Structures are given as structure tokens and as C-alpha cells.
Amino acid sequence: MLQQKRVNKEMGKNKLVLIVVIIGVLCAAYFIYANQYKKVGVEANQPTDKPILQEENTFPAPGKTVYQMSLYLDINSRTIYGTTILTTVNTSGRVLSDLLFTIYPDAFRQAGSSPAPDPAYYAGFDPGWIDIDGIMINGKMAEYSKEGVSMQVMIPEPVKKDQDLRVEMKWRTHVPKVEYRFGYSDKVFMLGNFYPLLNVADNKGWLSSYNSVFGDPFCFHSADYLVGINVPDNYGIVSTGAVIDRNAEDTGRHDYLIAAENARDFCLGIMYDYNGMYEQYDDLLITVVSPPGHEKQMESVLQQAAGIIDYYSRTWGPYPYKEFKIAFVPMKGFHGMEYSGLIFLQDAFLGSTANQQRSEFILAHEIAHQWWYGVVGNDQIREPWLDEGLANWGAYKYLEEVKGNKITPPVEEPVNLARELSDMYSTREYYHTAYTGGESFWFGLEKELGKEKVNRVLQRYYTDYQFKIANSSNLLDTIREEAGRDMEYYFNEWFY
Numbered sequence: 215m216l217q218q219k220r221v222n223k224e225m226g227k228n229k230l231v232l233i234v235v236i237i238g239v240l241c242a243a244y245f246i247y248a249n250q251y252k253k254v255g256v257e258a259n260q261p262t263d264k265p266i267l268q269e270e271n272t273f274p275a276p277g278k279t280v281y282q283m284s285l286y287l288d289i290n291s292r293t294i295y296g297t298t299i300l301t302t303v304n305t306s307g308r309v310l311s312d313l314l315f316t317i318y319p320d321a322f323r324q325a326g327s328s329p330a331p332d333p334a335y336y337a338g339f340d341p342g343w344i345d346i347d348g349i350m351i352n353g354k355m356a357e358y359s360k361e362g363v364s365m366q367v368m369i370p371e372p373v374k375k376d377q378d379l380r381v382e383m384k385w386r387t388h389v390p391k392v393e394y395r396f397g398y399s400d401k402v403f404m405l406g407n408f409y410p411l412l413n414v415a416d417n418k419g420w421l422s423s424y425n426s427v428f429g430d431p432f433c434f435h436s437a438d439y440l441v442g443i444n445v446p447d448n449y450g451i452v453s454t455g456a457v458i459d460r461n462a463e464d465t466g467r468h469d470y471l472i473a474a475e476n477a478r479d480f481c482l483g484i485m486y487d488y489n490g491m492y493e494q495y496d497d498l499l500i501t502v503v504s505p506p507g508h509e510k511q512m513e514s515v516l517q518q519a520a521g522i523i524d525y526y527s528r529t530w531g532p533y534p535y536k537e538f539k540i541a542f543v544p545m546k547g548f549h550g551m552e553y554s555g556l557i558f559l560q561d562a563f564l565g566s567t568a569n570q571q572r573s574e575f576i577l578a579h580e581i582a583h584q585w586w587y588g589v590v591g592n593d594q595i596r597e598p599w600l601d602e603g604l605a606n607w608g609a610y611k612y613l614e615e616v617k618g619n620k621i622t623p624p625v626e627e628p629v630n631l632a633r634e635l636s637d638m639y640s641t642r643e644y645y646h647t648a649y650t651g652g653e654s655f656w657f658g659l660e661k662e663l664g665k666e667k668v669n670r671v672l673q674r675y676y677t678d679y680q681f682k683i684a685n686s687s688n689l690l691d692t693i694r695e696e697a698g699r700d701m702e703y704y705f706n707e708w709f710y
């Protein structure tokens with residue numbers, strides 16, 4: 215992420231029938247898809263070829279977790295009627311008696327606790343939320359309770375180690391009028407973290423998400439997604455993953471079926487009267503969507519994105535997905551926001567007065583997150599420097615090595631990188647630690663080890679922790695091994 219420094223209760227009967235029908239189609243499609251999926255994995259050197267997570271006590275395990283969702287968007291009430299079937303295996307290493315989910319839309323329920331800045335509420339405060347209409351776990355109704363952006367669900371019959379887990383959930387998300395990473399403005403729905411997402415459990419317990427006005431207060435394991443989306447005909451969609459089927463209904467609506475493999479999260483944009491531009495680069499399809507009238511900027515962003523992805527792929531390791539998308543959206547508080555396979559960029563960058571080099575830096579920063587946060591996950595609450603430092607440093611390296619821009623990195627005294635988001639009290643403090651501190655760590659390391667060794671560190675880190683969650687000590691171990699010499703004097707400057 216690059217943050218801007220800041221200075222209806224009852225579901226209609228018809229919809230119910232529709233959702234049931236969609237679920238039926240979805241289940242059938244899933245089985246067809248699941249079979250294809252294995253074949254693709256073997257033949258096309260997809261991420262499933264890589265060893266699936268081997269660590270003990272990691273839950274919900276990547277490669278074993280699938281979200282099947284069915285979504286119906288009601289434009290008038292700005293409500294998404296959703297059902298989720300989440301299947302996974304209890305890999306936590308212990309008996310599970312509860313599950314913890316992140317329900318981010320509830321951060322927007324009340325004016326006093328919304329993470330969105332006041333100017334983002336263009337029509338005054340407007341609440342957003344998620345309501346749960348029922349949860350079943352392994353076929354039995356489950357009780358739940360909510361607190362902030364977390365929902366604890368009690369498992370009716372505790373699940374033993376290695377036992378299968380099937381969670382069925384019916385929910386409704388109301389999208390508020392706010393120009394933010396989750397919100398609605400001018401017939402554009404920006405849907406980051408809009409559905410219940412299962413948190414990560416380790417052998418100490420659950421990692422909960424956090425409602426913060428700055429930073430990305432999340433930590434999730436990657437999972438596979440199969441999502442059916444039903445929207446009015448005149449709206450288009452952009453999302454994580456790839457559309458594998460679409461059908462026009464004679465009701466004036468459209469059904470999309472989307473699949474995403476090894477995605478850190480599932481993000482969705484639904485927009486009216488938008489233009490799309492795409493280009494195939496070898497195995498990768500890049501798409502840019504924006505309001506009409508910005509064809510020149512779209513073309514330029516498309517080319518820049520291709521150059522950035524090519525540079526990172528050569529430097530760190532290949533981009534693992536078949537598609538990458540960029541959506542220009544009305545968003546305040548952030549210049550850009552990263553999701554798996556999709557980034558949101560503030561539509562202000564489409565204006566003629568936008569600073570071109572700054573825009574390209576932000577694009578390169580958000581794309582770097584595909585590697586750092588997306589493919590190699592980290593706990594963005596407890597160790598935000600891990601992904602933000604690499605995203606910033608990567609963007610500088612791209613501008614320097616590909617665009618030939620002279621980079622004068624901010625000269626920074628080492629800061630304590632071992633700080634959690636919840637220990638920081640302002641956007642400025644957060645920036646100083648995670649971004650400036652994080653990038654300075656890498657500039658300093660480059661001076662210590664040289665460019666080639668630093669690239670080898672990152673290539674190895676990327677390979678070893680692909681689709682997993684890495685932490686600072688994993689990274690420091692990788693650095694130690696590649697450096698082949700004592701690095702404690704350097705690390706001690708940055709972690710205390």
C-alpha cells in the first residue's frame with residue numbers, strides 16, 4: 215500500500231432462488247474446474263508444482279483451502295448477497311474449537327471508528343457493514359460473536375488434527391458511500407476484503423486483524439478461489455484471478471465465474487461505464503480499467519506495468535499468475551492499494567497534472583507487492599516493514615536500473631524495524647518505520663553485500679516462501695546464508 219500522508223434486512227424471495235441456482239451451477243463448475251486444475255498444475259508448471267507448505271501447525275494451509283463464493287450485487291441497496299463454502303483441513307496441530315474470521319466491512323459501521331478519512335465521505339458519513347445470516351460447520355449450525363473487525367465462530371463439534379473442515383456461510387455486505395479501498399462512489403464499487411476471511415492460526419493461537427486508519431492491518435494465508443458473481447448487464451467487473459465463464463441472463467444481468475489459485479485474498483471492482491484495455495505479454499495478460507477519456511494514460515500505464523513486471527520477474531523470480539490488473543478508482547487516503555493479482559490506483563493519477571515519475575514510482579511500489587505480500591506473505595500488522603520496505607526499495611531499483619533515473623535515497627539513520635502497527639501512533643511514524651526504515655535497510659544491505667548477493671537473497675527468499683507467510687527471522691536467516699559471513703553487527707542496528 216502507499217498511503218496518502220494525512221495531514222435491508224430480508225432477502226427477497228427471487229434473489230434467494232437465484233443464489234441457490236447459482237450455487238448449484240457453481241458446485242458443478244467447481245468439480246469440472248478442480249479436475250482441470252490438477253492437469254494444468256502438472257502440465258503448465260503452475261504454482262501447484264511447487265512443494266505445498268510443509269510446516270507444521272499452519273492453518274488454514276495453502277493448497278488445502280478453497281473458498282467457493284456466490285455473490286449477487288443489488289445496485290439500489292448497494293448490498294452484496296453472498297454465500298461462502300470454505301473447505302480446508304485442520305492443519306493447526308491441535309484440536310480446533312473455534313475459528314476466527316476478519317469481517318472488514320464492520321470497520322465502517324460507525325463514524326468514530328471508520329478507518330476512512332473524513333474527505334473520503336463525499337456525502338457525509340455513511341455506514342457500511344457485514345451481517346451474517348447463518349453459519350454451519352461440518353453440517354451443524356454454529357454460534358458466532360463479533361468484536362470490531364473480528365468474528366469468532368464456535369465449532370459445534372471440535373475438529374481433530376488433520377480432520378476436514380467445511381464452513382458454509384450466508385452473509386450480506388452493505389457498501390458505504392465512501393471513496394476508499396472498501397466503498398462506493400459514482401457507480402464504482404471498490405471491494406477490498408469485503409467477505410469473511412479466515413484468519414491465520416499458529417501454535418500460539420489466532421492472529422487477529424486490526425482496525426487501523428493507516429497501514430494494512432491484515433495477515434492471511436493464500437487459498438484457492440472459485441467465485442460466481444451476478445451483476446447488472448451494464449456493469450463490468452475486474453477482480454483477482456481470471457474469468458473462466460460468463461453468461462448473459464435474460465433478466466438483464468450477467469453471471470461471471472472466476473477462478474484464482476494461490477491468492478492471498480480476493481479483491482473485486484464493479485463499475486459502470488468504464489473502459490478496459492489489455493495486452494498479452496507472453497504468458498501474462500495485463501488489463502487496465504479506467505473511466506472513459508483516458509486512453510493515452512491507460513496505454514502508458516499498461517506499458518509501464520509490463521516493464522515493471524518484467525524487471526521484477528528477472529530480478530526476483532517469475533510472476534506466478536496468468537493475469538494482472540490495474541483499476542483506477544475514486545479512492546482517498548491511499549495512492550494505491552495492493553491485492554492479489556489486482557491493484558487499485560487513485561483516479562487522480564489520470565489527471566494531466568499528475569507527476570509522471572511519482573505515478574510510476576507508485577505503480578512500481580504496488581506491483582512489487584505482488585511479490586512481497588502477495589506471493590511471499592507476511593504479517594502486515596506485526597512486521598509491516600517486510601513488505602513495505604521491499605516494495606519501496608524495489609520501486610527505486612526499477613526507476614534506477616530500467617528507467618535510468620538518478621536515485622538519491624533518503625539518508626536514514628537505522629530505525630527499529632521490529633515495531634508493530636499497533637505500536638505506531640501516526641501515519642508519519644508508520645511511514646518512517648515501515649517505508650523509509652524498510653527501504654533504508656535494503657539500501658544499506660546493498661552497500662554491505664553488493665547488488666548480486668542482495669538479488670540472490672531475494673531470489674531465494676521468494677522461492678523458499680512462495681505462497682507461505684515469512685517473518686523477519688526467515689529473511690535474516692536467508693541473508694546470513696547468502697552472505698556467508700557474520701551479519702549480526704548489521705542486524706543489530708535495525709532490530710532492537
Ligand SMILES: [Zn+2]
Binds near residue numbers: 605
Ligand atoms: Zn505498500
